[in-house]
Amino acid sequence: MTGLRKERTRQSRELLLRAAAELFAEKGYHSTSLVDVADRSGVSRGSIPSHFGDKLGLLRAVVEQLHSDIAESMTTPLAPGAGGARGISHLGRTSIRRHTTKLFLALLHEASDPDSPIHTSFAQIHADMRDYLHAWLARPEISTELPPGVAPGDLACAIVGAIIGINQQWSLNPKAVNVAAAYDAFVRTLFNSLDWAGSDEAEPANA
Amino acid sequence: MTGLRKERTRQSRELLLRAAAELFAEKGYHSTSLVDVADRSGVSRGSIPSHFGDKLGLLRAVVEQLHSDIAESMTTPLAPGAGGARGISHLGRTSIRRHTTKLFLALLHEASDPDSPIHTSFAQIHADMRDYLHAWLARPEISTELPPGVAPGDLACAIVGAIIGINQQWSLNPKAVNVAAAYDAFVRTLFNSLDWAGSDEAEPANA
Numbered sequence: 001m002t003g004l005r006k007e008r009t010r011q012s013r014e015l016l017l018r019a020a021a022e023l024f025a026e027k028g029y030h031s032t033s034l035v036d037v038a039d040r041s042g043v044s045r046g047s048i049p050s051h052f053g054d055k056l057g058l059l060r061a062v063v064e065q066l067h068s069d070i071a072e073s074m075t076t077p078l079a080p081g082a083g084g085a086r087g088i089s090h091l092g093r094t095s096i097r098r099h100t101t102k103l104f105l106a107l108l109h110e111a112s113d114p115d116s117p118i119h120t121s122f123a124q125i126h127a128d129m130r131d132y133l134h135a136w137l138a139r140p141e142i143s144t145e146l147p148p149g150v151a152p153g154d155l156a157c158a159i160v161g162a163i164i165g166i167n168q169q170w171s172l173n174p175k176a177v178n179v180a181a182a183y184d185a186f187v188r189t190l191f192n193s194l195d196w197a198g199s200d201e202a203e204p205a206n207a
Numbered sequence: 208m209t210g211l212r213k214e215r216t217r218q219s220r221e222l223l224l225r226a227a228a229e230l231f232a233e234k235g236y237h238s239t240s241l242v243d244v245a246d247r248s249g250v251s252r253g254s255i256p257s258h259f260g261d262k263l264g265l266l267r268a269v270v271e272q273l274h275s276d277i278a279e280s281m282t283t284p285l286a287p288g289a290g291g292a293r294g295i296s297h298l299g300r301t302s303i304r305r306h307t308t309k310l311f312l313a314l315l316h317e318a319s320d321p322d323s324p325i326h327t328s329f330a331q332i333h334a335d336m337r338d339y340l341h342a343w344l345a346r347p348e349i350s351t352e353l354p355p356g357v358a359p360g361d362l363a364c365a366i367v368g369a370i371i372g373i374n375q376q377w378s379l380n381p382k383a384v385n386v387a388a389a390y391d392a393f394v395r396t397l398f399n400s401l402d403w404a405g406s407d408e409a410e411p412a413n414a
Contacts, residue, residue: 028316030237106316109235112378123380130376130383147399150392157384158393161372162365168375169337169368171319173330176337177364185357186365189397192354 013051015041021062025103029059029110056117063107063118069100070125078136082194088133089183092163096179101167129160145193155190162186220258222248228269232310236266236317263324270314270325276307277332285343289401295340296390299370303386308374336367352400362397369393 019041023032034055038045052058073095078084095101104125111122130153137143137152137159146155166186170177188196226248230239241262245252259265280302285291302308311332318329337360344350344359344366353362373393377384395403 028237030235105319108375108379109313109316112312119379123383126376126379127383146392147395150395151388154385154388154392155396157376157389158369158373161374161376161389161393162369163372164375165368165371166365167368168315168371169333169364172315172326172333176330176334178361181358181361182364182368185353185361186368188354188357189362192399 009051012041012043012047015043016048016051016058017061017065019043020058021065021099021103024059024062025099025106028106034058059107059110060117060121062103063111063121066100066103066107067121067125067128069098070104071128073098074128074132078132080139081141082191082196084136084139084142085187085191085194085196088136088159088163089180089187092166092183093179095163096167096170102171105168105171126160129163130156133159142191142194145191159190216258219248219250219254222250223255223258223265224268224272226250227265228272228306228310231266231269232306232313235313241265266314266317267324267328269310270318270328273307273310273314274328274332274335276305277311278335280305281335281339285339287346288348289398289403291343291346291349292394292398292401292403295343295366295370296387296394299373299390300386302370303374303377309378312375312378333367336370337363340366349398349401352398366397 016037020032020037023036023040027036034048035045037058038048048058052061073091078087104122107118108122110116111118113119133156134153137146137156143152146152166177166179166182170179223244227239227244230243230247234243241255242252244265245255255265259268280298285294311329314325315329317323318325320326340363341360344353344363350359353359373384373386373389377386
């Protein structure tokens with residue numbers, strides 16, 4: 001393959017992936033046809049098999065991309081102390097408007113069948129989120145403040161749960177949920193004993 | 208209509224509703240046909256219109272039932288103090304194995320479209336859950352212990368979120384989530400200042 005042809009193939013693949021991710025998020029997986037994907041992307045229907053095989057192959061590729069996008073938002077470890085708690089709030093608030101959140105919700109029922117080809121990736125997205133929070137909760141200045149008997153891994157699961165569930169409530173009825181206030185109330189109450197006054201500068205400017 | 212015929216009509220309606228709820232939870236709304244519902248219920252396909260009109264009417268009736276089942280699990284107010292915090296943990300843990308949780312997740316994408324006929328009911332289920340938690344958080348012995356600036360309504364949203372999201376993680380990968388430990392860690396950390404030692408008898412025996 002020449003360099004130019006390779007580049008065009010890469011572009012077509014990317015256009016198809018983006019169109020499929022949009023359509024799956026909007027209409028769901030089952031209601032989206034390969035013709036819809038071709039129409040939305042501007043790439044010919046006939047070229048899809050060479051890129052992804054069948055519709056399931058396309059779904060798998062969309063979910064791989066989703067997984068890597070979500071993983072990318074968690075590459076920088078959370079700051080120590082109250083700055084990290086603010087970081088959790090920031091992560092939740094910024095995730096809410098991302099395309100990935102809508103896509104995740106749209107494919108969730110698809111993924112919940114253990115035989116689904118995307119089941120493992122979805123379970124891994126949850127596991128990555130728990131690990132990310134767990135690493136912060138296990139920091140000595142946080143873990144020593146937890147009530148007796150509370151394991152960082154179990155609390156990580158509850159925090160990931162709150163991020164999922166606040167976003168789900170907002171997706172269903174944006175007017176009923178004050179997202180910033182909900183996240184702020186959540187981390188303030190969970191980590192009340194941290195030194196919040198000293199961490200103001202850790203709040204990202206674009207939060 | 209005679210008494211006997213009325214009773215048979217009521218029974219058929221109930222069998223159809225139950226079959227539809229099961230099938231929507233298993234296969235999703237779009238992949239379920241009215242013939243599937245008739246087959247599962249043992250009621251004739253031809254009688255469905257007289258009960259529910261069309262498939263959308265059946266969906267609406269299933270969601271009304273879902274809404275009232277979830278509302279029923281929240282009729283008793285949460286106990287004061289740490290007993291109420293244990294009650295939140297209990298509510299979350301028991302909801303997880305209920306059929307309603309699976310059905311809620313299965314119909315969520317369906318409901319997320321604001322034009323969907325079940326959108327309002329789904330938004331109301333979330334609102335009912337927030338109100339139920341809010342009433343408890345607004346109790347004087349709880350609200351006075353919240354950090355400055357934390358409004359009970361915002362924290363209620365985060366707690367509802369955690370219930371939704373812990374259940375979602377469990378639905379996707381039951382082996383990865385210790386549900387009892389996650390709920391316990393969650394309420395212990397949020398409401399650490401409550402008198403937990405004095406509330407042991409408030410824990411339901413079947414928790």
